[in-house]
Amino acid sequence: MNERARPETVGATLESSAFFMPFSMNRHFKKAPRLVARAEGIHYYTPQGSKLIDGTSGLWCVNAGHCRKKIVEAVQKQVAALDFAPPFQLGHPLAFEFADKLASIAPQGLSKVFFTNSGSESVDTALKLALAYHRVRGEGQRTRLIGRERGYHGVNFGGTAVGGIVANRKIFGALVAGVDHLRHTHDPARNAFARGQPKHGAEFAEDLERLCALHDPSTIAAVIVEPVACSAGVLVPPLGYLERLREICSRHGILLIFDEVITAWGRLGKPFATHHFGVVPDLITTAKGITNATVPMGAVFMKEELYQAFMQGPEKAIEMPHGYTYSAHPLACAAGLATMQVYEEEGLLTRAAELWPYWEEQAHALKNLPNVIDIRNVGLIAAIELAPREGAVGARGLDAHLKAFERGAYIRVAADTIALAPPLIIERPQIDELFGIVREALKTLA
Numbered sequence: 001m002n003e004r005a006r007p008e009t010v011g012a013t014l015e016s017s018a019f020f021m022p023f024s025m026n027r028h029f030k031k032a033p034r035l036v037a038r039a040e041g042i043h044y045y046t047p048q049g050s051k052l053i054d055g056t057s058g059l060w061c062v063n064a065g066h067c068r069k070k071i072v073e074a075v076q077k078q079v080a081a082l083d084f085a086p087p088f089q090l091g092h093p094l095a096f097e098f099a100d101k102l103a104s105i106a107p108q109g110l111s112k113v114f115f116t117n118s119g120s121e122s123v124d125t126a127l128k129l130a131l132a133y134h135r136v137r138g139e140g141q142r143t144r145l146i147g148r149e150r151g152y153h154g155v156n157f158g159g160t161a162v163g164g165i166v167a168n169r170k171i172f173g174a175l176v177a178g179v180d181h182l183r184h185t186h187d188p189a190r191n192a193f194a195r196g197q198p199k200h201g202a203e204f205a206e207d208l209e210r211l212c213a214l215h216d217p218s219t220i221a222a223v224i225v226e227p228v229a230c231s232a233g234v235l236v237p238p239l240g241y242l243e244r245l246r247e248i249c250s251r252h253g254i255l256l257i258f259d260e261v262i263t264a265w266g267r268l269g270k271p272f273a274t275h276h277f278g279v280v281p282d283l284i285t286t287a288k289g290i291t292n293a294t295v296p297m298g299a300v301f302m303k304e305e306l307y308q309a310f311m312q313g314p315e316k317a318i319e320m321p322h323g324y325t326y327s328a329h330p331l332a333c334a335a336g337l338a339t340m341q342v343y344e345e346e347g348l349l350t351r352a353a354e355l356w357p358y359w360e361e362q363a364h365a366l367k368n369l370p371n372v373i374d375i376r377n378v379g380l381i382a383a384i385e386l387a388p389r390e391g392a393v394g395a396r397g398l399d400a401h402l403k404a405f406e407r408g409a410y411i412r413v414a415a416d417t418i419a420l421a422p423p424l425i426i427e428r429p430q431i432d433e434l435f436g437i438v439r440e441a442l443k444t445l446a
Ligand code: PXG
Pocket: 059, 060, 117, 118, 119, 120, 121, 123, 152, 153, 154, 155, 226, 230, 231, 232, 259, 260, 261, 262, 287, 288, 412, 414
């Protein structure tokens, strides 16, 4: 065993480690590392054997819980049978089988699937598909892409450009030309402590009309939004908002992309958020739970007519000059097929709907704890927003994360907002336990 992985030495030598950790406070972390060595069900285990409830399904991705036997075995079997197959001008049966399986679960009409390896790649793929779709139809002047303030669409250039979290953008220069942003939908003055979709704010969708008036709608290729903006602190769409956005896009011939990297695969009690909200986009980006995070993978779903628009040229021509070495990787397809089987056998794509009322009650029961200024929930997601300390945005959130960890729960924080989204297999007593730990952490927080 690597010396660093031994329980007695773990953490002792990390300050000089070569690992530049992503989206992490490297120096702070390496001084007092929080490591996990094993996982099972809804729990992580530290190298020393302490048990932690996984309050955020890893990074919103381990929807069926950790180390599920069926998925593990499918991957083990696949790696020994076909480790890799080029996806360009060659195929392997699982890729076609998995795409068909996914299309059968996806919202009706979104019948074609493009494979990627992550949410970021799904987003950049969807943006390129949108631009190319307009171009092959003779509307190549539609080059503008519209995102939204506080949106998170991964970290590649396209996704960073349409994203709207300032800290993720500001040090990377001009990004991509021709991008604009809708205003965000957060309105705590009217909507604080809303349960599910907030009542006020459908009119924020009218901001798209403002951008249409500014740029002329004929220059806009696509609008991309998360149905629920999760990374920016769980912003649930106001009632009527997504409907309005859909109407405006349709009226102006603009493609609507839902980024469902987090919300797909059962998080809102239906397979996709699209099913839950009843508003159907033209493209959907997914990743994370598509393989229960066992093997990296993403997929972009598109309407049949988009796919068909690409199929009009000569048959001996590549219709979409885009794709990754690892698109439809055999291990990912095997993991994904086994994941869908687990989801179906255990009813996990709809289980959040059953847990929702209980989950909502437990979340909102934290209302009177110190520093809590808002609580938001949707499906099996909850956000507890804390007042920031003066001049130190995020400090209280970080302390909440650390205190919860000490008490046996791994939770994500976005600045001063705690975000909870446990595996969809969680039971009611475990929900109590998770909120119990958060409650204790909040009580002791300065
Ligand atoms: N779109 C959305 C909506 C996401 O939430 C991505 C794209 C990018 O996916 P990849 O696989 O490239 O990371 C995401 C990722 C958090 C958190 O705690 C959220 C994500 C990733 C890491 C942390 O909010 N979302």
